[in-house]
Amino acid sequence: MYRAEVFVTLKEVVNDPAGLTIRGGLHALGFESVKDVRAGKYLVITVDEPDEDHARARVEDMAHQLLANAVIEDFRIELRPEPALQSPSPARGGGQGGGRS
């Protein structure tokens, strides 16, 4: 099991009105050192693949087909192993109404 973090951002050549607006807000708050802000999307995708190469290939495929629009966006993928999902542990405290602490 792998957990992929996918960062989708507008290409450098594409104007980013949201980033510009956030930069203006930061300047208004007194953060004058802010030179540039780029806004983007962040997705966390858990995939059941046998190894890192397969996991990366699958997530890249997803990014090309859907997650990013190549006309305007770039993407970056960070991957790490994820322990197999556990089924939820039974509520502690026992008895009916348990689980409320």
Add this chain to the structure above:
Amino acid sequence: MRTGIVVFPGTWSDRDCAHAVGEILGEPVRYVDHRERDLHDLDLVILPGGFSYGDYLRCGALARFTAVMEAVSDFANRGGLVLGICNGFQILQEARLLPGALLRNASCEFRCEWVHLRVEQSDSAFTLDSRPGQVLRIPISHGEGNFFADPHTLESLERDGRVVFRYCAPDGRVTAAANPNGSLRNIAGISNARGNVVGMMPHPERACEALLGGDDGLAVFRSAIHALARVPV
């Protein structure tokens, strides 16, 4: 003109389109569910405005993968007339039936207002009834209509006469002040190379009756009727 109006979850201009084509122009209209695959009974397919799939991820990105969009693609490739309005324009770009993309408005504001459009060419199926240079008054209603294309694509659109509408002043001058969303070169609508597929951000279906503020939008739909009479699909 047998017209199909595609309805995705989140589409909201479908009834306005049906009213314009069906009630005002008196042409046969039916709604097309996003799960449909057969469009053989139609001459014109309209992808109306709205927020298909909640605009999740990107406007139009999820609508592109529906069954009906495969059929729309085949329909367009066979020469059928396709008009994408607002969200429909975004969907046509995501489906790669039209080039470029529509970014967030430069102002970061949702703009809902009447604008003026200069008709740039009268070759497309939706501008046959207009003459180049003619100014149409039609409303916009969008947050992401900021037309973008890379310089190479932009040049080929201009060179091939595929820019259909530009935002302009009431007298037809294309000015920065008349640009409501930051679109490159004031582009409000484009066509494919064949001229049978057009995408536009403004809403012609909302400008079809004097009672509602103007009827310049009728030219877009009447053009399609005449395009069909001229070239059998």
